[in-house]
Amino acid sequence: MLERTRVLLRGGRLIDPSQGLDQPSDLLLENGRVAWLAPAGERRRVEGAVQVLDVTGRVVCPGFVDLHTHLREPGLEHKETIATGTLAAARGGFTTVCAMPNTEPAMDSAAVVRLVLQKARDEGRVRVLPIGCVTIGRQGKQLAEMIELAETGVIGFSDDGSPVVSPQIMRAALTYASSLGLPVIQHCEDPALANGGMMHEGWVASRLGLRGAPAQAEEAMAARDIQLAELTGGRLHLAHVSTAGTVELVRRAKEKGLAVTAEVTPHHLTLTDEWVLGGQGSVDRYTPLGASTYDTNCKVNPPLRTASDIAALTQALRDGVIDAVATDHAPHTTSDKDCTFDEAAFGISGLETAFGLLMRLVHEGRLPLNVLIERLTAGPARVLGKYGAGLGTLRPGSPADVVVLGPDAEWTVDSRQFASKGRNTPLDGVKLKGAMVATLVGGTIAYESPLLRRAAAGRTR
Amino acid sequence: MRQTRSPSHGGLEADRPPAEPRPRAGAATRTPATESVAREAWNQRHLLDVDTLSQEEMSQVLRLAATMEGVLHREVKKVPTLRGKTVLTVFYEPSTRTRVSFETAGKLLSADVINISVPQSSVVKGESMVDTMLTLQASAADVLVVRHPDAGAPYLIARHMRRTAVINAGDGAHAHPTQALLDLFTICKRLGSLAGRKVVIVGDVTHSRVARSDLWAFTKMGAHVVISGPPTLMPWDLLKGCHDDQAHPFHGVDVETDLSKAAQDADVVMALRLQKERHQDGLIPSLREYARAWQVNEAVMKIARPEALLMHPGPMNEGVEISPAVAHGAQSVIEEQVTNGLAVRMAVLFLMATAHEHRQRDAV
DSSP states (O other): OOOSSSSEEEEEEEEEGGEEEEEEEEEETTTTTEEEEEEESSOOOOOOOOEEETTTTTTTOOOOEEEOOOOOOOOOOTTTTTTHHHHHHHHHTEEEEESSSOOSSOOHHHHHHHHHHHHHHHHSEEEEEBBBBGGGGGGGSSSSOOOHHHHHOOOOOOOSSOOOOOHHHHHHHHHHHHTTOOOOOOOOOOOHTTTTTTSSSHHHHHHHOEEEOOHHHHHHHHHHHHHHHHHHHHEEEEEESHHHHHHHHHHHHHHTTTTTEEEEEEHHHHHHHHGGSGGGGGGGGTTTTTTTOOOOGGGOOOOBBBBHHHHHHHHHHEEEEEEOOOOOOOOOOOHHHHHHHHTOOBBBBBBBTHHHHHHHHHHHTTHHHHHHHHHHHHHHHTTTTTGGGGTOOTTTBBBOOEEEEEEEEEEEEOOOGGSOOOOOOOTTTTTTEEEEEHHHHTTEEEEEEETTTOTTTTTOO | SSSSSOTTTTSSOSSSSSSSSSSSSSSSGEEEEEEEEHHSSSOOSSSOOOOOOOOOHHHHHHHHHHHHHHTSSSSOOOOOOOTTTTEEEESSSSSSSHHHHHHHHHEEEEEOOEEEEETTHHHHHHHHHHHHHHHHHHHHHEEEEEESTTTHHHHHHHHOOOOOOOOOOOTTTTTTTTHHHHHHHHHHHHHOOOOEEEEEEEETTOOOOHHHEEEEEEEHTTEEEESOGGGGGGGGHTTTTTTTTSSTTTTOOOOOOOOHTTTTTTTTEEOOOOOOOHHHHTSOHHHHHHHHHOOHHHHHHHHTTEEEEEESHHHHHBTTBBHHHHHTTTBBOOHHHHHHHHHHHHHHHHHHHHHHHHHHHHHH
16 A cells, blocks of 8 residues: 555556547656646656656556446445445446445435445545435335435435336436436336346347346336436436447437436446356357356346347447446345346446456457547546546546556456455456556555556655 | 166066165166166256257157156056165145156156155245255255246256256246157157157247247257247247248247148147236236137147147146147047156156266266
């Protein structure tokens, strides 16, 4: 751990989409803020004591902002705590996480939110921004006391895990929240059409005899909510968009100028429903089932979709129709997953694999690296509105939240090494190309990998 | 050979006790009659579905079932083949037919058969299924016969088993491999083989584990399968691309919702049980309309070939998916399916209970 208040990151390729920067630069962090960045050629004197990190050959960029994290505390500490979840975030390069309110009790009152904020101050390794419930107990019946929640600093409202089903409640929520300048973050799923579906409705579900949820269950609710956003003028953020159809709806909403934003998860950008067959996507869909089939670590809501959905999501991320990548980090215990597919909990523990997984898109030439970084930094910061000010950027004066990346560094996912309590990843044993070298929050190292090279402390040049 | 059995083919010597206690469980304890069949390699560690079985492996089961059938026609219907083996039937959903069939099959082969009805035991105590299964494995079970309402449950169990073989006795809407094998056995006995035969499966195919396993088995054995039933209960996703793609496992399977067309020239007509919930789920308007359009009755059987077989996996809703007249008529092989089920399950239990010894060497 660095105790020094000055850190110089020297020799890296600095990518900061918020300033349109992509060039070899040095970066000085001072007293928890960005002091300056200087092109590599332009040697600046640093007076006095400074910790120097040699980041030659690495990418330096703003810390990632995750709009969608389940920290599980309070109430579900066996799955994750604020301490373990935020350490997992640091390991994944996320310096800010937005905590989803489906805790027990749910974050539907100022008291629970304050508890989370207090815990985050005491035990958190990264910044935690709370999200309040739309309705009391996430029951979809009665609006939570949004004004009081807003006073605690919630960045938006969501009943995530469940949709706000009633159109009347959703209309009221959008109207009410917009007067507070905050978005309603909707988990789009028409429960009647999803009909208890546990995976994407399609060949694999039918093959396995599992109940499927059609893409239209998501799209129907997304369409409804976009109409309601138009009706109310409210701010709507669509969580974990997973289908080509939803992408189209968001595209049209944005063309109309509606206040609609959207996020997509790393797993929906890279994994298909065929992963449920087992073999981590390597098995031919028509081969007989092997022992690893019914992979409950691939059970996630919304479900893993198809290759054509992935193509549309990637294109939308590239075009900016989708504003941000968000992990939907959903940690669960082993026993939540070591059961039948029907019984298994929905969710993927995603913070620690997000970057490596997303880098597949870059290495395959489907997404430029600077665009990916934008969607992990400035993109989500924009969605956060006033709460995003100073986040996802390395502008001088901003909080010194920085990540150092090794875009070509290969590593193998080993869930036993996770900081998260949730070992529920479908990627165990998978080789990823793209690793986190170090994560700094407020100028302090929150995570460093063995790849980090430190120069002798206290030197000036 | 340690045992004094007649090497006569065509049947097991049922009336003679084993000559002496076996020194240990192992391949050497097999009776000669089954030995000839069992000498053929059997490479399945578990029987979770028929999709993993080759045409040859299915034929192997059928040949062994034919041998086992001999036992059923004896005065003393018991052979010592699986003496000292423990078979546990673990049923997480109610079933009489399948459980009794496995239990009887095990007992005819002299295995110790223990029936566990789980809703009454561990589930109530909150024990996870995996823990229950590990306990059963530790209790020296050689074979677990598992029925579960959740698709894939036997795969989960099999992943946790180090020495115990798992037989899927029906998992949710996924698979029912022994039913498919007994259907195969029934058809092959009557028609010689399935190659080039037209088999029409009628009813709620989407939710049917029997139909799913039958599709694998029948298509692999060269039948032309036609599916008929309400459009809301047809497995459109399962069959997507099956006409254009040679690699599709159900290549050549047709859907014809008009039963009067589907049944034309059929060699086999199989009616599936209609779960009455389908009507409550809103997937069909009424049982009355279902029966009007898809009941297998005399009119349907008239459209099929004159010698066509009528099958049903049971239990039947007579008057809904099948008319009583044909269910008990001359073309019905429904009762025969039950008897054949016993022979097939004897064969399967034998293969799975003894497969372990082959595998021990190369087990993980």
